[in-house]
Amino acid sequence: MERIGFIGLGAMGKPMARNLMKAGYTLNLLTRTRAKVEDLIAAGGAWRDTLKEIAQHNDIVITMLPDSPDVDLVVAGKDGILENARPGTLIVDMSTISPVTARKLARDAQARGCDFLDAPVSGGDIGAANATLTIMVGGTEAAFKRALPLFQKLGKTITHIGDSGAGQITKAANQIITSINIEAVAEALTFAAKAGVDPVKVRQALLGGAAYSRMLEFHGQRMLDRNFKPGFRMALHRKDLDIVLSAAKEYGAPVPVATKVREMMTAMVESGRGEMDNSSLVLLLEEMKAS
Amino acid sequence: MERIGFIGLGAMGKPMARNLMKAGYTLNLLTRTRAKVEDLIAAGGAWRDTLKEIAQHNDIVITMLPDSPDVDLVVAGKDGILENARPGTLIVDMSTISPVTARKLARDAQARGCDFLDAPVSGGDIGAANATLTIMVGGTEAAFKRALPLFQKLGKTITHIGDSGAGQITKAANQIITSINIEAVAEALTFAAKAGVDPVKVRQALLGGAAYSRMLEFHGQRMLDRNFKPGFRMALHRKDLDIVLSAAKEYGAPVPVATKVREMMTAMVESGRGEMDNSSLVLLLEEMKAS
Numbered sequence: 357m358e359r360i361g362f363i364g365l366g367a368m369g370k371p372m373a374r375n376l377m378k379a380g381y382t383l384n385l386l387t388r389t390r391a392k393v394e395d396l397i398a399a400g401g402a403w404r405d406t407l408k409e410i411a412q413h414n415d416i417v418i419t420m421l422p423d424s425p426d427v428d429l430v431v432a433g434k435d436g437i438l439e440n441a442r443p444g445t446l447i448v449d450m451s452t453i454s455p456v457t458a459r460k461l462a463r464d465a466q467a468r469g470c471d472f473l474d475a476p477v478s479g480g481d482i483g484a485a486n487a488t489l490t491i492m493v494g495g496t497e498a499a500f501k502r503a504l505p506l507f508q509k510l511g512k513t514i515t516h517i518g519d520s521g522a523g524q525i526t527k528a529a530n531q532i533i534t535s536i537n538i539e540a541v542a543e544a545l546t547f548a549a550k551a552g553v554d555p556v557k558v559r560q561a562l563l564g565g566a567a568y569s570r571m572l573e574f575h576g577q578r579m580l581d582r583n584f585k586p587g588f589r590m591a592l593h594r595k596d597l598d599i600v601l602s603a604a605k606e607y608g609a610p611v612p613v614a615t616k617v618r619e620m621m622t623a624m625v626e627s628g629r630g631e632m633d634n635s636s637l638v639l640l641l642e643e644m645k646a647s
Numbered sequence: 648m649e650r651i652g653f654i655g656l657g658a659m660g661k662p663m664a665r666n667l668m669k670a671g672y673t674l675n676l677l678t679r680t681r682a683k684v685e686d687l688i689a690a691g692g693a694w695r696d697t698l699k700e701i702a703q704h705n706d707i708v709i710t711m712l713p714d715s716p717d718v719d720l721v722v723a724g725k726d727g728i729l730e731n732a733r734p735g736t737l738i739v740d741m742s743t744i745s746p747v748t749a750r751k752l753a754r755d756a757q758a759r760g761c762d763f764l765d766a767p768v769s770g771g772d773i774g775a776a777n778a779t780l781t782i783m784v785g786g787t788e789a790a791f792k793r794a795l796p797l798f799q800k801l802g803k804t805i806t807h808i809g810d811s812g813a814g815q816i817t818k819a820a821n822q823i824i825t826s827i828n829i830e831a832v833a834e835a836l837t838f839a840a841k842a843g844v845d846p847v848k849v850r851q852a853l854l855g856g857a858a859y860s861r862m863l864e865f866h867g868q869r870m871l872d873r874n875f876k877p878g879f880r881m882a883l884h885r886k887d888l889d890i891v892l893s894a895a896k897e898y899g900a901p902v903p904v905a906t907k908v909r910e911m912m913t914a915m916v917e918s919g920r921g922e923m924d925n926s927s928l929v930l931l932l933e934e935m936k937a938s
Contacts, residue, residue, distance in 0.1 A: 455842060478856050478857055479856070479857075490852070490855060490856045492852055494844075513852075513855045513856065515848070515851070515852040517844060517845070517848050517849065517852060518844050518845060518848060521842070521843075521844070522844045522848075525838070525839055525842045525843075525844045525849070526839070526844065526848075526849045526852050526853070528838065529835035529836070529838055529839050529849050529853060529858075530835075530853055530856065530857065530858045532831060532834050532835040532838060533831045533832065533834075533835045533853065533858035533860070533863065534857050534858050536827060536828070536830065536831035536834070536904070537827070537828055537831055537858070537860060539827065539904050540823060540824045540827035540828055540831070540904065541824065543823050543824075543827070543900075543901075543902045543903075543904060543905055544820035544821075544823040544824045545820070546900055546901070547816070547819065547820055547823060547891070547894075547895055547898070547900040547902060548816055548817070548820050549900075550895075550898045550899055550900035551746060551812070551816045551894065551898040551900065552812075552816075552898070553785075553808060553809050553812070553813045553816045553817065554808070554809060557806070557808050557809060557813075557817075558808065558816070558817050558820050560806070561781075561783055561804075561806040561808060561817050562817070562820060562821055562824065564781060564804045565769050565770070565781045565804065565821065565861070566769055566770075566821065566825050566861050566862070566865075567820075567821045567824035567825050567828070567861070568860065568861045569824070569828060569859065569860035569861070569862075569863075570856070570857050570858070570859045570860070571857070571860075572824065572860075574857075600838070603838075603842065604838055604841075604937060605937055607838070607841045607842040607843070607937075608841055608936075608937045609834075609837055609838040609841035609842065609937055610834075610837070610932055610935035610936060610937050611834045611838060612834075612907065612911075612932075612935070613827070613830050613831065613834060613904055613907060613908065614834055616903065616904060616907060617904065620903075641901055641903075644901035644903070645899075645901060646895060646896055646898075646899045646900055646901050
């Protein structure tokens with residue numbers, strides 16, 4: 357059994373690490389605040405104080421960190437994983453970061469005789485806890501096959517999309533569609549309510565036809581229930597759209613409506629509602645004047 | 648069995664009239680060009696030369712016309728249905744028109760002792776031919792119950808949403824969501840392709856998760872196949888968004904992204920692509936510069 361290092365044990369990383377431990381893996385752990393993972397250490401996880409120790413003690417290193425600069429620093433920075441890893445080490449980054457950064461890190465890894473997979477997930481903390489995450493993977497076929505047994509303990513729908521960066525690009529595409537579809541539902545239900553028609557009945561009628569989306573089903577219901585407890589936080593979805601916009605610029609892809617929805621999410625964050633579920637976008641619409 | 652008049656026998660109206668005739672109703676027919684419905688007349692449909700004759704010979708009059716002014720003229724105009732109808736006549740407008748017009752026509756009908764239902768459909772010409780339309784109905788419960796046996800010969804999902812206008816408002820909400828969701832799919836797949844990742848694989852991976860929509864499934868596939876034969880024509884979807892925008896203004900509802908997508912559909916129509924399927928919105932995106 358390969359030895360696994362896990363860096364970044366927050367809301368997503370911690371339940372994922374726990375699922376790997378349940379499956380029999382011995383994990384070497386590192387996260388910003390040791391106190392938050394004493395339960396994992398008590399259950400047999402080995403705490404490591406530095407990235408160097410993680411790199412030296414493991415065959416596969418998983419990272420689950422907030423944003424591109426964090427992953428870049430941990431993987432390619434001074435005293436980081438690549439500086440200390442033995443050749444043949446596989447780094448699996450499961451964070452949602454820029455595909456541009458992911459492709460650079462894959463090249464950095466290759467230059468040190470190591471492998472790198474970008475393997476972002478969707479499904480949120482519930483998916484992480486229940487091991488039902490969707491995992492979108494970019495990198496070589498050999499690296500994918502090597503990581504697959506781990507992925508199967510973490511998620512349900514696991515797809516090898518293509519070469520390095522393909523996982524992050526698929527995740528970015530996912531965030532484009534989900535954010536825009538939330539806005540679509542918010543505009544339609546607000547329109548119905550303002551026009552004096554029960555939005556509950558409108559949503560129900562539309563679920564059976566061409567307007568059906570997961571966002572209409574789940575986030576539409578949240579909007580009707582005024583249930584804005586996350587779920588997936590507005591500030592994080594906005595951060596993912598920041599990634600989309602910078603990658604879109606890099607690759608010359610126009611994303612006019614994603615750009616517009618990012619502006620609206622920014623307005624929500626800047627008005628102090630970044631910690632609400634992303635379905636709370638409907639609140640901004642309710643405050644706006646008619647076009 | 649109530650006597651049925653049917654006005655407007657185009658791409659949608661004609662197959663709907665045929666389904667009612669198959670179910671045993673004798674129909675009185677009127678449309679702009681008699682030559683186009685000689686087959687229905689040969690099959691037992693009675694041609695009527697004027698709106699007055701339609702009004703006088705029938706208990707229920709169905710209209711299926713291009714736009715709000717057409718329905719207004721036929722129902723409430725000089726020598727139109729209401730001027731000539733006996734009290735108790737039920738007018739069922741199944742066109743997609745402005746909810747503001749629908750509510751006005753319901754009041755006009757009531758003033759003449761008649762009933763009016765707004766009952767727009769979705770499902771396209773295939774749904775019309777196969778009697779699988781989704782029918783969204785606004786008006787009184789009594790009028791809905793009276794028309795229900797007819798609706799059941801025309802569609803599959805039939806919902807009485809609320810009072811007059813509620814059917815058109817639901818249809819407008821449907822058009823808001825479908826148009827925006829098409830744009831979401833177009834942005835995501837174009838982004839993936841420009842970033843060097845196979846959009847076929849990206850769509851396949853996203854179908855299983857939060858990004859799922861009918862538009863991702865069906866219109867996403869059309870985009871990948873470059874199959875822009877309608878389906879539902881761009882020019883008609885643009886017209887429906889014109890209805891959305893004017894109703895949104897009337898009711899004070901902000902629809903910023905629907906407004907943006909309408910601009911894009913207008914650019915498609917003005918560049919001579921109004922007859923293509925609405926999934927061709929992806930072409931406009933491919934021609935745009937990156938944001």
